[in-house]
Amino acid sequence: MEAVVQLFGIERVYRMGSVAVHALRGVDLAIYPGEMVAIMGPSGSGKSTLMHIMGLLDRPTAGRYLLEGQEVHRLGDSALARLRNRKIGFVFQAYNLLPRATALENVELPLMYAGVVRGRRQRAMDALERVGLGHRLRHRSNQLSGGEQQRVAIARALVNNPSLILADEPTGNLDTKTSQEIMALFRQLQREGMTVVLVTHEPDIARWAERVVVMRDGRIIEERRDGHDPVG
């Protein structure tokens, strides 16, 4: 089976004045369709940088990145924007919804940038239905609870049928119970065939993934496939 993400010797060096900071020092990683992978590590380990590169928000200094078999590390800005739009769905710790827009409008946003006009509303409604928010379509995001806002963000991430959902500390702002609900939602999406990559530093959250990648100092130091489902 072809991997969704294939990383070969990815390096990322930031220049802070005259000092070079090595955020990633050669990362090799493959993520296959339908997988749920948690990337763990202390802050400064490079896990966020890795996620930004996988999400095409950042470019590696060295190395190759194949997204569904396509070389993407040398594409231009517009091509990357297009790939982000079609192939990647982001879920952030702070939800990043447009505060005055309704749940529907927020979910429509990626479709808008995809140039979809016909059936846009329906697709956004379906996505919200899928995350269990069919009854909250017209609520503005600042009228929703944290858990509901994150569900809207997840609906937004999956509305364009991406190849990959990237979630950066998706439960970081939520209480334990809501966190469990959100993780159960990710598991459900995974069962439906979605590929999910989580970045987290909480073992409780990482446990939901079947595969855990641990990073330190810009390298992968451990990979386990021992994740088990605490609910089922």
Add this chain to the structure above:
Amino acid sequence: MTLWDSVLTALRALTVNRLRSALTLLGIIIGVGAVIALMSIGRGARQTVTEQIQGIGSNLLFVTPGQATVGRVAGAASLASLTTEDAANLANLPSVSAAVPRVSFFGQVVNGPLNARAQIVGTLPQYLEVRNFQVAQGSFIEEEHTITGALVAVLGANIAAQLFPNDDPIGKTVSINRRPFRVIGVLAPRGGTGFNIEDDTVVVPLTTAVRRLQVRRSTSGGIAVDLIYVQARSSAVMEQARQEVTEALLERFQGNTDAFTIVSQQEVLQALTQVTNSFTLFLGAIAGISLLVGGIGIMNIMLVSVTERTREIGLRKAVGARRRDILLQFLLESSALGLVGGLVGTAVGYGLARVVERFSIGGQNLRAYVAPDVVLLAVGVSLAVGLFFGLYPARRAAGLDPIQALRYE
């Protein structure tokens, strides 16, 4: 992203901060309103001047005696170079239908306790037709009056109203420079507005003016006059008439081109139009400064908006917005401010122009003409101002790094 979606997104962003958008708009509204109001006053002045010059008569040449100069001092004797005889000769030229001489000076016109300062015009009966005047009451001066030098006067509309507020002036006696004149007629007002004194004149026979009111001698016989109105047979032969008049006068003055000056109505009009155009431009430029300030207001608010919405911009980029999508969105916001400001400003400017028309300066009503090209210009400029001052903030937004933008607090 479709253009329609971009427009809707931009308009929504503007309605989120209503007060702020309204205040920014106000800057543009004031600027455009001022441009339109002031330029309309300039255009109104041009229209007034044009009508006034055209109202003097049609197809006219103004022939005046030249002021020959000695050193840089005007020679007094040379002032009176044109005479009634010259006028009579010019009237016989083939392209000329009439040539009417005129002398004029200011004088005091008195009726009992009432008095008025008037321009006294001494001329011939043809003056009425050449100058396009109408007689409202009584009659105009006649051939007989000029032959005898009769003490008769025709009053301009304003003078008649001032000296005879309640009664009929016809047949009454007024004194002009302490000599009694019988009023035989009243001219119809020129009407309209402007800076003219046409309704403040008193017309008397030429001979009377010269013999009884003012003494002037010619250098070469006849009565010296200070202006001859030459009317061409049609507008088509204006140039020809001018040529004939020039030749005739050159012959008469033995080739001395300084002895007379010929100015056509068209030239007077052009000169005055140039003046009023400069005036309009000057007013527009002053008002343009406030439009510029309005534009800076747009830039200011757009910069604030970009900073405030940094995270939103990062999110939009993360879900697939390209640089140009972001650029377009912010440019649409700023140009919408410019355009709406321009349209509302036009309405305000129109209103101001109407208000200005209620005022008068020196008894003359101000006139404002809201010209379509001025409106187009003002709206176009305000749209351009929105685009121009929106460009820098929009580029800044489009160039934001999505990772930094998403982390921005």
